Amino acid sequence: MSGDTVHDHHAGAPAGKVSPMSRFIDRVALHVSAGKGGNGCASVHREKFKPLGGPDGGNGGRGGAVILEVDPGVHTLLDFHYHQHAKAENGTQGMGGNRSGSNGDDLVLKVPDGTVVLDPDGTVLADLVGVGTRFEAASGGRGGLGNAALASKARKAPGFALLGEAGVERDLVLELKSVADVGLVGFPSAGKSSLVATLSAAKPKIADYPFTTLTPNLGVVSSGDTTFTIADVPGLIPGASEGRGLGLEFLRHLERTAVLAHVVDCATLEPGRDPISDVDALEAELAAYKPALDADSGLGDLAERPRIVILNKVDVPEAAELAEMVTPDFEARGWPVFSISTVSHSGLRPLTFALAKLVHDYREAHPPAEPARQVLRPVARNEAAFTVVPDPETPGGFVVRGTRPERWVAQTQFDNDEAVGYLADRLARLGVEDELVKQGAQPGAFVTIGDVGFEWEPQTPAGVDITRTGRGTDARLDQVDRIGADERKHARRVRRGLVDPDEDTE
Structure with a gap:
């Protein structure tokens, strides 16, 4: 019996030598990271006698997803016991000439039939039964739009593009529940x-x-x-x-x-x-x-x-x-x-x-249900919804929470004034600026959205016709008293105690 000495209970002989415990693993913790979306490209078509032929920056590629799939050849979770981190491929950046970046490859992880996927709190996310059943454990980030896709009547030749979204990261628990009669x-x-x-x-x-x-x-x-x-x-x-x-x-x-x-x-x-x-x-x-x-x-x-x-x-x-x-x-x-x-x-x-x-x-x-080939358990949410609440750490400050505002901020290049102006337009159309006014926000109030904080400038008109200026600039933001990106970064570092307040920002 696989080289092991075996004695029956009734023979009266001593038990045989037992080899070390086999590595059957039926419960593991797994950290999955989907791929980041590629950044969009800001490019202008140029050829002889046509120095400004219009925007032609392509979109970034989608990041790869992490997918769990039932494989009949896998009988244990041993591989995940030794490799507890799984990361999918990132999408690539868009290019000029309206060339989109390539999508990142999905990472497909093979699991045994009968694997149950839970979150760290014990909530069942998926019950993987049946060969070929799949569950998207982490979705890849969307690629950023290139300036060709951002062109509009108001912005005929955008001098910016959107950054790619980060892929989903999450902790999971995999449990194997044997499929036996x-x-x-x-x-x-x-x-x-x-x-x-x-x-x-x-x-x-x-x-x-x-x-x-x-x-x-x-x-x-x-x-x-x-x-x-x-x-x-x-x-x-x-x-x-x-x-x-x-x-x-x-x-x-x-x-x-x-x-x-x-x-x-x-x-x-x-x-x-x-x-x-x-x-x-x-x-x-x-x-x-x-x-x-x-x-x-x-x-x-x-x-x-x-x-x-x-x-x-x-x-x-x-x-x-x-x-x-x-x-x-x-x-x-x-x-x-x-x-x-x-x-x-x-x-x-x-x-x-x-x-x-x-x-x-x-x-x-108890007739078996048809084996599912794709397991999706979307969480109901209203992407248009957002909330504005006082910042408990900053007097007079506010925190904006919501799927869209946080995603838009993460996609913005804050060293590009035109991109900042585009963000202001999007937030104004969503109603964030009006809600800040209702909440009593004062000019210069520190507003945090996602991982970014900035001083609110309510006098900046958003959603109006834009005066054409140089690429990467926005006339509405061309103010002498406006705090630049370097100054905002320096102010955040001062608040966190990382630098001396009198230190030069240059």
């Missing part, structure tokens, strides 16, 4: 791994001591026309739902199962242990565990899943007697009971047929 639960060394090995071609590690199984084992079983998967979940103990032992780490693998099978060790010699108390203890843990997928999976609580009881190791005479004694108690609960031995293979055939029927009935009652 039958989940085997039981105390450590109850014989679950042996049962998987006997019923299927799986070769799990087996030995005679608790917690031999450190990873879920999956096997495929065929019975008549029904083929189903069976999962051996590592041993549970009382308190598993609260984090004791290994149980909490692997209870998530039971969330998708159609049938729960209690595997009971009828030959245990541990004091205070008997089949009924074992099953009752594990039922309490299953009832206490709250699956994260209840709301979306349609599977319901674990307490609602069909049950079956498997009394194992009846090849031992004392175990066979005990199994016969406790069978009526389990049958009184409405649970089918099967006495088996993975050593002598007695009782395995009826058990296989019974499991196949339970799985078949469950599938009939």
